[in-house]
């Protein structure tokens with residue numbers, strides 16, 4: 001695998017008066033609750049290790065207070081860590097001086113916020129252009145680029161409106177357009193859709209996925225909603241009380257939850273809608289696959305299950321886009337996975 | 341022993357007299373030595389004040405009226421306020437108080453400009469450092485609780501009687517709310533808006549001009565409004581040390597018990613105050629329209 005776009009290594013964050021003293025306790029295994037009660041410090045993150053691949057969507061999931069926002073803010077160093085390292089494209093973010101950090105934030109990252117964080121005294125266009133404006137980019141070019149993204153997120157005609165005159169969903173479109181106008185490789189989204197109504201939220205998820213198909217950014221997406229995580233994430237990391245419980249592709253998390261916390265999280269998920277054929281196939285090893293039903297490896301189970309029930313084959317033959325056989329799946333295994 | 345309990349162990353009379361004499365003498369020396377220099381320092385300010393005053397008085401009244409009503413409409417977008425302002429100034433003009441009113445407007449204008457020039461940066465500095473805030477706050481407390489007469493004394497000793505000492509007294513009296521509200525307004529700016537600016541790589545200066553000041557503007561404006569009001573309230577006291585305007589006739593009326601004159605000039609002050617207050621407030625509200633102080 002190529003070197004990860006973002007590498008987070010042994011990252012610790014402790015909030016309080018004397019974090020380095022509290023570090024000792026944390027390293028000795030004191031947990032979040034005890035640290036707060038006995039030592040009056042808040043454990044934000046403990047020993048986080050995470051490699052985020054270029055051009056993928058990494059979801060970070062966890063309940064309120066689990067440290068999701070704290071983690072994502074370390075990537076563009078809005079928060080200083082207590083210990084550890086964060087590198088982007090091989091550059092250590094934590095070693096950058098003020099000037100370097102500013103130019104890193106301007107050119108490599110852009111952020112979308114849970115409560116939008118638009119500037120109420122600026123219009124949609126002025127908000128969208130903000131990132132370029134502070135880089136003193138020529139007005140003409142900046143405007144052209146901003147207008148393009150305003151159109152892409154479906155806000156044409158609203159350029160001169162103020163944020164207050166827009167619904168929550170529309171405001172977050174502005175937030176997204178503002179981030180995209182900045183054109184960094186990395187998109188940081190901290191519960192970007194959590195404040196939106198379910199329907200609008202689905203719209204926004206679809207917009208994001210559609211844009212991602214085309215733009216291929218490295219997206220770090222925070223959510224506390226498993227359905228959203230499964231829909232959007234190429235990989236999912238699960239945080240609990242500042243500790244990363246598990247990290248992997250969605251199917252891994254669903255099929256093989258490592259802790260009770262993760263198990264509780266994934267219990268009620270409709271697996272058929274989340275697991276793709278390729279996630280559960282086995283290697284072909286001389287089995288007799290005569291009469292096996294061909295299935296595309298990227299199909300979700302619920303897309304082919306009806307056909308399986310109707311035709312009752314013994315095996316499914318899993319194929320890639322070019323109809324090359326890549327594995328097989330016995331109907332028996334499939335039914336076990338769905339029953340579990 | 342009983343003496344000790346009933347009478348406070350105070351400084352002996354002779355010593356106290358010498359103490360006062362000593363302080364007075366050294367301040368007088370200071371005043372003699374530096375008075376001219378300080379006068380010279382404030383010369384540009386005096387020029388500005390005199391310029392405003394002369395211009396306002398020399399302006400034919402219909403032109404002044406048109407400009408004033410235009411400004412009132414521009415600030416408030418309210419015809420009611422425009423008509424009210426018109427009637428108020430007709431009253432002032434008809435009862436022979438026009439020139440004094442112009443003098444007063446000139447000193448209000450000058451002292452508000454001076455307050456903004458000093459107060460805004462001070463408030464900004466305060467908002468940026470808790471240390472600065474903890475130093476400036478008690479100074480503002482003193483400025484607001486000390487009776488103006490007390491600081492008139494050293495000012496007059498230093499600069500004599502005249503427009504500039506009056507102006508300084510007005511500014512000392514009127515500037516604290518502007519400083520406080522500038523500080524407060526900037527500190528209250530939504531943390532998320534600032535975080536967004538940080539995340540996009542804004543410099544400190546860009547954050548100040550593009551996020552903090554614009555979002556704090558309604559609060560700052562409330563400060564300017566209060567400063568205007570307090571400057572007007574100070575006009576009578578300032579007239580005691582030679583500031584021309586609506587205050588002087590009021591003062592005269594008190595000394596000589598001219599009832600009607602006192603009431604008329606008093607009313608004129610009230611009128612100017614109400615007009616300035618309403619116009620600046622509705623301007624303040626108008627600029628907030630599409631930007632409630634909160635982040636959305």
Ligand SMILES: Nc1ncnc2c1ncn2[C@@H]1O[C@H](COP(=O)(O)OP(=O)(O)OP(=O)(O)O)[C@@H](O)[C@H]1O
Nearest residue numbers: 015042043044063064065066067068069070071224
């Ligand atoms: N500046 C701070 N000072 C002290 N404690 C903090 C600070 N910021 C965060 N914390 C604490 O760190 C922990 C993690 O907070 P964080 O905001 O990262 O959680 P989160 O997973 O984003 O939660 P949410 O879903 O509510 O946004 C919480 O216990 C929080 O109280």
Ligand SMILES: [Mg+2]
Nearest residue numbers: 068069070191
């Ligand atoms: Mg959060």
